[in-house]
Amino acid sequence: MxxxxxxxxxxxxxxxxxxxxxxxxxxxxxxxxxxxxxxxxxxxxxxxxxxxxxxxxxxxxxxxxxxxxxxxxxxxxxxxxxxxxxxxxxxxxxxxxxxxxxxxxxxxxxxxxxxxxxxxxxxxxxxxxxxxxxxxxxxxxxxxxxxxxxxxxxxxxxxxxxxxxxxxxxxxxxxxxxxxxxxxxxxxxxxxxxxxGAYSAKAAMIISDKRSEIAEAVVDKLGRGATLFSGRGAYTDQDKEVLYCVVSRNELVRLKALVYECDPKAFMIINDVHEVFGEGFRRWPYKKKKGVVDG
Structure with a gap:
């Protein structure tokens, strides 16, 4: 065509x-x-x-x-x-x-x-x-x-x-x-x-000394990916790793239970996410044009 x-x-x-x-x-x-x-x-x-x-x-x-x-x-x-x-x-x-x-x-x-x-x-x-x-x-x-x-x-x-x-x-x-x-x-x-669309998801930002255990639980038990960010506590002046992950609405309760099980003292922030594109969520609504070189 x-x-x-x-x-x-x-x-x-x-x-x-x-x-x-x-x-x-x-x-x-x-x-x-x-x-x-x-x-x-x-x-x-x-x-x-x-x-x-x-x-x-x-x-x-x-x-x-x-x-x-x-x-x-x-x-x-x-x-x-x-x-x-x-x-x-x-x-x-x-x-x-x-x-x-x-x-x-x-x-x-x-x-x-x-x-x-x-x-x-x-x-x-x-x-x-x-x-x-x-x-x-x-x-x-x-x-x-x-x-x-x-x-x-x-x-x-x-x-x-x-x-x-x-x-x-x-x-x-x-x-x-x-x-x-x-x-x-x-x-x-x-x-x-x-x-x-009717679809929406939840994004969680988790600050914990047991972030490796939480990340492993998210990957193994929820089948979701997670990302670690470097941060520094303003009060303690100590380096912290912040765990960020996105889950569907019906997985949120399980995520909170996993975090609590790994670390009851974890600090967790949950936000609404209206659109998520990529693996495990929605496909991108665009098609890559021929001849376009990445980078």
Missing amino acids: SIWKKRIKKWSYEVTGIAIGAFIFAFGLNYFIIANRLAEGGLTGVVLILHYLFHWPVGPTYLALNLPLFIAGWRFLGRDFAWKTLVGTALVSLAIELTKHFQAPMAEDLFLAALYGGGAVGIGLGIIFYLGGSTGGADILARFINQYWGWPVGRGLLLVDTIVIVAVGIFFGLTVALYTLVAVFVATRVIDFVQE
Whole structure:
């Protein structure tokens, strides 16, 4: 297969996936959020405020507000990401218009509307982000803030969302703003879930004078690898070896029991790990290109 055929196949796969994500996002937005006069964060929230106040159509307004930002931010995005952003924005706008008649008013339980709406929006955006795309809006604004004010992108996104939700509270009341906050929170969590997957692991950092015994037990009884780091205790001013290992969630209890069995005085720190690639865990989601030399 020629390189152009591979590129076309890859592009077709990504555009199809982004289109599916766009329609899931649009359906959740119309069916739950707009039907119950709730809002969203970012530029989507601005579009919904304009829709509720002036009855502007959501799809065309979404596209109209995104295009100037997209043109202004083109040089910050990079060619591939910029094209995917343009495709994602256009498909979301189209999907919103095609699904605008699908609505389910749930005035008796706005919490469920916020919950399901945030979930659907999160699934749609998660698919788009997973494929390397974007829907523009707050992403581009956050990059502008980073470029000219030096703020991290995450802080810029938080600023935009905060301003929008405050505006929702001013125009439509505290109740709508709070339910909107629920929808935004659920959406962000679902986006992370879609991108990272249901799989998660636990990383353990163990400081013990019996690190060799613990490492042997981890390898022999759990079948996991371990790494030793050199360290120095600040209080004792003595050299220490720190044992680091990653296990699946269902192996954590066994790991703690093994550590305690080897050294009840061991110091152990456990952290959540959302993605692990390599032997014994997930495969890398990339393929090595021919002609690339290691080193």
